[in-house]
Amino acid sequence: MCKSSVLLLALCTLLVAPVFAAAPITVSGAWIRLIPGDAPCGGYLAIHNNTDKPIELTEVSGPDFKRIELHHSMGAGGMSHMTPVKSITVPAQGEFSFSPGGYHLMMWRRNKLDVGQQVPLTLHFSDGWTVRATFTVKGAAG
């Protein structure tokens, strides 16, 4: 009896573990660049799409922020400019990176943040998926 329970438990673990490993959407390397004063902060992360369909990120929200927009910086040697984007698409079985000098989250704070703090945010996707992610707050110099 006992033996078979253990076996059953082991079997369950084996069955369940791969399901967790292959969560449809995962996030890595999420951090916020803390800008002094009231100016907006920049947010960065990589989104991994483990499904066979492209997914579209439309919104990011969190209790510590009044407003978060998706932005894209362009131009390197010449003029630099920043444009808001409505959404970004993460390809099927692929990833999309928000990284310095490219796509970023433009984040207007509601609450004071400190370097080292872990901040919860929710990513909203067009098909109704929501994914919670924890961002690490770093200093202005990253």
Add this chain to the structure above:
Amino acid sequence: MMRCGFAATAAALFAAVILTACGGKQQWQTTNITGVMPDLKFTLTDGNKQIEHAGAYRGKIKLLYFGYTHCPDVCPLTLATIGRALKKIGPEAKQTVVLFVSVDPKRDTPDVLKQYADAFGPQFVGLTGTQSQLKALAKRYRVSYSYDKPDAQGNYAVNHSGAVFVFDRDGKVRLLMNRTDGADEMAHDLKQLIES
């Protein structure tokens, strides 16, 4: 044919080694713009609300960058890369000063700028000025800036130059850097300028 190619490559390499060994011209890893732009000169305001002339930084290697603090991505990225380069240089970095000139004086008051510049390190100074002062400086270095239409919340993006101009101790223009240059390349060239 193949042999010829090898011989030519070897000869070129040999020539390069000889040139370097003979201490020929300084090799730069960012863009050398010596002589193509006027000397550094401006009238602006710093965080202590004083008017600064370029002469105030005489004797230092000066890095000039135009930006604004409501720029969460490119400006801090550029300043952070410069900061990393200065860390690599070590104590000699004290001989440099990074002039972050905000072209958004409406939001970037001297106090805001001081707080912002301090976040990147002791070598960073935040400056701004009146529109006519800023326009004069931008024109001098052939860069421009403009403001996007404010959104519903009154926030607006500023289009600005991505260039970092580097001036020697005498205020002569020497190098052009940008955020795609790595901290290693910047450090190499700044060290070379400090030691020359």
